[in-house]
Amino acid sequence: MTETPGAQLTPAIRHADILIIGGGLSGAMLAAQLLRLPGKRQVLVIEPRAELGRGEAYSAVELGHTLNGNAARMSIDPDNADDLTHWLAEYIAAGGWPESDQQHVPISELFPPRGLFGVYVQQRLAEAQVVGARYGSTVEHVRAEVVDVQTDIDSVRLTLNDGQRLQGAYAVLATGMFAAARTPQTESSGLNAAALDPWDVTAMRQLDPQSTVLIIGSGLTMVDAVVSLEQAGHRGPIEVFSRHGLLPHVRRQPPAWADFLAEDHSIRTPRQLMRELRRQCHDAIAQGIDWQAPLDTVRAHIGRLWSQATDVQRRQFVRHVRPWWESHHHRSPPLSAELVARLHGERRLRIHAASFKGLEPSSVGGVNIRIRRRGETQTCVVHGAALINSSGIEYDWRRVARPLPQQLLARGLVRPGPLALGIAAADDGAVLSADGQVASRLFAMGPPLRGMWWESTAVTDVASQAKALAVRLAGMCPVV
Template sequence: MTDVVFRHADIVIIGGGLSGTLLAVQLLKQPHPRRIAIIEPRAELGRGEAYSATELGHTLNGNAARMSVDPDNADDLTQWLTQFIDNGGWPESAEQSLPVAELFPPRGIFGLYAQQRLAEARALGARFGSTAEHVRAEAVDLQTHDEHVEVTLSDGQRWSARQAVLATGMFPAARTAVKAPGGLNAAAIDPWDVQAMRGLDPQARVLIIGSGLTMVDAVVSLDRAGHRGPITVISRHGLWPHVRRQPPSWPDFLATASELRSPRELMAEVRSQCRQAMGEGVDWQAPLDTVRVHIARLWSQASERQKRQFVRHVRPWWESHHHRSPPPSDALLQKAIAEGRLTLQAACYQSAEGTTLTIRRRGESVPVQLQGDVLINSSGIEYDWRRVDKPLPRQLLACGLITPGPLALGLQADADGALIDADGVTAQRLFAMGPPLRGMWWESTAVTDVAAQAKRLAATLAQHA
């Protein structure tokens, strides 16, 4: 019998998008020699699903001042972007006529920024004897043992490491096979595939499922492709994302509000603060923006029942008010709405047959059909790993190494990111960060959230090692 040949690393990071890249950056900064393997099938690290976009119209939904990957320097992206523009990069930035800190850079350029920070960390790590190797394959199997973790890749490679981290990022519903009826993805086109959209009839009738930020990207893609026909958006609650503005500062009213425990109490206080702001002539987004730093604490304090109530009754309004559209994209949406080309129907999606949708409009009991020429799935992110039809999630769930997180949002873990298995045992060698911890902290996808998690997890891994 032939012995299995393993390659060895100190830490295997599964996923080389923003989450995995920022974790590698933090690990490389530590003055301890270690070998890091980053398992990522894409040709480039640092991009993942979110930052692989190539169209300039697909921008960040936060301005540069809000999107630093350095948890110790909030101005890091602003400083990098200033130099990038001064060196001739992104000449189109002049069209926004804003200070660099207030610019909304394209996501593709943000990917370059993350890659440069990784390159700098690699150079620093080399001085300590550390390396970070990009292993271009997909992880398909993982086993834990008392002294190590074994990871099998799609090309047959086997890796052994002291620790492994699931930094798998997001599973966009439009790009991820999910176990769901209706055949939606089989008939839909990719919201970000501008090249495919250029082959459409410019007057084609487009149906879009979902009205969040993925829908905004889809409308931008259609515009870039030259589409000028009617677009109908189907959304259960009929809400558009608000546009992100640059409001003035507002007192951190939650810093001393220790009595606020439930989501209902939080929402009542937020509404009160927003009304107070508007009464003083201040943008309502100002008090809302102070809430972010308290979200993880408030979410972790809430009971399971309160969390369920929040997801069922408050989540749609939270998403539309908090996850806002970048101004250039919103301007495009408003123009299409004013022209009558872009309309929104409050309805539940039921199934798809080709490009014909069966929906049930809000307030009605009888389903109806909508016929279009083109279908786009913009239903957002799939956080329930039981519905993600990919090898590693299937294997990890089947062998009980992971278990769904609160409300099936991501995975169950402790406060340090150590995963909890089906028997309730906390792993000593298997961790997660970023979107897989959505159920633990609610907001676990934004750049600043991921950057802060990367720093904390790097310190935890060093302690465990």
């Protein structure tokens, strides 16, 4: 073929049955489920990272950055709650993770490093590929970032940042979470440009060990940041600022408790749930039982309760209950919680109920931030040698300055979910367009559906969604 002078060749379009946009936990689990189903199909997973199955959460390399749930709670097999426990037992028996004996608990109660959990996901995906090969199915990793999506009546077309173009019968938005600390935002205050990555131990080793570090946010990302500082050898003051000044509770292993929501179908609203949950927790404490026992029965019902609540009720929950829900429900792994508690007891780590109002110039190096303490009207400036953004996850796609969410919104292929949390979708994951039409070829799963189900980020939630969506997609693809 002869190229016309001045003309550009249009890159060839690669075809597949299913295109999975994102190759972290969500994308890898969906791919594995598809491989295990009968039928011959070609799946492309588009993920810019070098490895599938890790994503934002499980790319951590430090042993101190652990899961916030124990092994018995973190299986990626929705049909076998003990899958991770069994995998860990074999891995440890083979000589892997020798540090596991420091936790002094049964394997089912271990809190594995997040990097090790990524190995587990990758191994299960590799095993699924062996199964898929018997059916003639394949999964291929395309290492690139999707920057645009277009749909028509019979296909979905993707444009990648390297110029590649892909076309498939169906596509799935498995984009995972956009960590605020690593996400450019359309309304940026410059925070991320001035802040250290919460998981970058190497960068923290460059700090004066006795210097003051400022942290915005007091949730689980803050806990990780404190672990990172400790492993980097930092021994100076740590000042933490968050609107409510709440720390995550430590995750314990409470005894079983009756599933009161399964027994009482009259509880339908967030207010009714909180009232009854408080009563159940008080009853547990009166019996000498950990209050976490009744709380842990609620997860299985959150999707139902959230989806049937009105927008007014959801807004009330987010505004008035969410901080306490997050600190009680999304709890810290024991070793990390022990570190935070020790530093707090030594007065090296202090928690301030205060809102971040922006950055201020510093003439002496380091960083200045302007805050407003809770209950006060005036702001003040606080100085530190370094700043860490631990404000958690950005769920509002309108504020994520990345090409894919911006293009999807601009084209009207998706619309914000309830309360602008993630994107809107039907019960089966088919996304809703800007005008409310249910897509026939574009689906979503995992964290993008936060607004639909509230808890759509945990491993067990994503595992269940992956299985259900795989069955649906396999049923729509012709069997060869």
